[in-house]
Amino acid sequence: MTSTGVDAVAELAHRLLPAAGVVTDRARLRTYECDGLAHYRVTPALVVIPEDSDQLAAIVRACAEQQVPYVARGSGTGLSGGALPHAEGVLVVTSRMRTIREVRREDQRAVVDPGVINLDVTRAATPHGYYYAPDPSSQQICSIGGNVAENSGGAHCLKYGFTTNHVVGADFVTPTGDTVRLGGDAPDAPGYDLLGAVVGSEGTLGIVTTVTVKLTRLPEEVRTLLVGFESTDQAGAATSAMIAAGIVPAAVEMMDALAIEAAEAAVQCNYPDGAGAVLVIELDGAAEDVAAEYADVERLCAENGSFEQRLATDPTDRALIWKGRKSAFAAVGRISPDYIVQDGVIPRTALPEVLSAIAELSGSSGVRVANVFHAGDGNLHPLVLFDDAIEGAGEAAEKVSGAILDLCIEHGGSITGEHGVGMDKAKYMPRMYTDDDLDTMQLVRCAFDPAGISNPGKLFPTPRLCGEVPGRHKGAHPLQEAGLAEVF
């Protein structure tokens, strides 16, 4: 029965889209079988690549009519399996919707299609003295639509926030196939902040087809500082000292010895020799303020045991410092055949305690863990290393990786700071939230997607049956509420 439904969607897609926009061939379908989390693989029944929002809406409408599940995919760089296809469903790929429609300096806004690459928004805004602040490590390839789905962050969200703080409006196709406007070009649109619920909903509430983003003024001055410490404890203490001094750097990133070793092997970033930890600290803002803050940061790092401080004085030096940090995930491939990228959050002050607990876990299990993280906001990215060729190594690594999430929850943190729940962490949601919490979230799902066809199986461990809304209405008749009828 489902295949008939998919066939009907495919037929419509063939009618609406050019040949290249409809993929039915088995071999080509397989190229879409995973996103950035490659160990989950599912071949979709159909891939459609619409060229505009009308085509996209028509495809979703057909899915709704046929009750066929669909999954949206941008660039496919997600790290939680959020864009993992459905075997009996349609994969809706937005990569051909790549037009930057407007850059309006006077309004500090840009209007872009969902397939537009994150960094391209900044490239388009830079000549006007602006940029798009959220900068996930994958910003050279990830799409704005994917960023909206995942509420992507990046190294600079300590100061500038996440996607949700920079998206003000969107055209949106609901799972029932309707196109609606959420938010607006201007702030504070009347009514519920549905956009706030959609950003970060991982494609389970619908698909954005145009996104209005806020642009941020390029800072007058940026100083990037690389600081070497003997231990992560020292680096953590320096971070705490900065926060206590009232400094909010644009970014504070930490890498431990193993992560440094990997980055060094991969990109020769020339980090300080023998460091047990490095901090990458970025200060930005007005020139006078940055100069004053820089002096304080220099002093606070020295007071907490830094043995080397290197200030990037030009864009090339700055790029080299960031290269070591931004390539860290891929770089561990140099020191381990396989690895799991974990993503958890703890209150920043719990850092020393949690890091030593991770070290203990690693010691007792014999599983190596490299630590890379956003120290300013407590977002950890432990890289759990293993060799899949060794029997049982994968399972041992999974276990350590899961135990790290438990540590995050125990310390009042979160199971994901920026990679999302997706397929990968749905099972952990009940550890962080009660059944009532999850049930309440699913009320939103039921409002948007009563049939449960938009990215089913993600985010929640078990779906909720939406059912009919009880008909007992107190007070006004819905027509009266809508102002369409008076009660006499």
Next chain:
Amino acid sequence: MTTDVRDDAVREALGSACDEVRDPGPRDRVDGVEPGLVARPTSTEQVAEVMRAAAAHGLSVVPRGRGTKLSWGTPPRSADVLLDLGAMDRVLDHAAGDLIVAAQAGTPLQEVQRVAAGGDQRLTLDETVPGGTVGGVLATNASGARRTGFGTARDLLIGITMVRADGVVAKAGGRVVKNVAGYDIGKLLIGSAGTLGVIVDATFRLHPVPPSSRWVSAPVSDPRHALELAQTAVHSQVVPAAVEIGWDGDAGQVSVLLEGRADGVSARVDRLRELLGAGATDDARPPAGGAAYPWDVTASGDDRSTALKLAFCLSGLADVLAAASAAGASVRGSAGSGVLYAALPASKALDATSSAVTTLREACLRHGGSAVVVDAAAAVKQAVDMWGPVPALDLMRRVKDQFDPDHRLAPGRFVGGI
């Protein structure tokens, strides 16, 4: 079927649900609507019990903090129970090292600020009506001058606990700033006017208190001039925390707040004064009238001005100010965010008020925004469209129906009669 709210069974059910249940007094009216009973719970569990009792007896419930903004929006269709959260007024946690604070919904914003100040920190959410509570600020999405630099409640709220219409207690978010696990229920509750759930506590991110702050102001003679100066400020490199405007119909003033270290602020003040031209001055104090609403927040009943919130894209400022002049509105607000507040005098005739609202709304709509009547005398509320066009209203209704299928919570107070 209607339940007599004051019948003994109802009173007993509510009485066993929460510590204090009493008859309403004159100050308990909700925009003219007399509640049946007032319930004053002291814990989340009691709020849940009250909601369960209300569900069992088919009662409508209107939540209230200190009631400073309770007349905003449309009056409720009914208010069987006024749920007074004033007794839940504790700051639950201030983790200075983590830059977070958690407080119960009935906690005055001032109390949160007092506690945060102990760590040289602040919740960067300006108090716009004196005495307002955390829950009230969230439910009305109130924001002030610093929204230009720091955003609004949606940018600062990181965790929330709510009690649903069916009495279920649910949390979303948490105690860490960075967290993408699950839907952001907090954002749905912000500005929901008590119609989706009862907010019982909230956790926010904090910012360090800047050691120094200074306002730079310049007079503006016409709307084009105001736009020019506002654009100069927002595109400058002085990192404004606020870009405010006051406009009385003929003339006004653009005021920019600079915050940070003393040496940084003083250097930026000099640069900004140069940018804003010969008439610019600077002062440690906010400009006259400050960033407060341009209406008397203590007025009630028919004495209330018609109060509007105007939102628009930044480049629309001149057009919106011209519309305000034409409408006879006095205006104050954030030129740097595209959110202004306008007041039409209570004495203005009804049809003149109505056409003034239309004039203002058309200007805002031309610039991608909206004009919402926040508060007004009863006759005005009945005569004008309070909200204007509300895109995605059907979807909002579906959300309401899921969260509150019986339309028990604050019925009729929100867009589209929600």
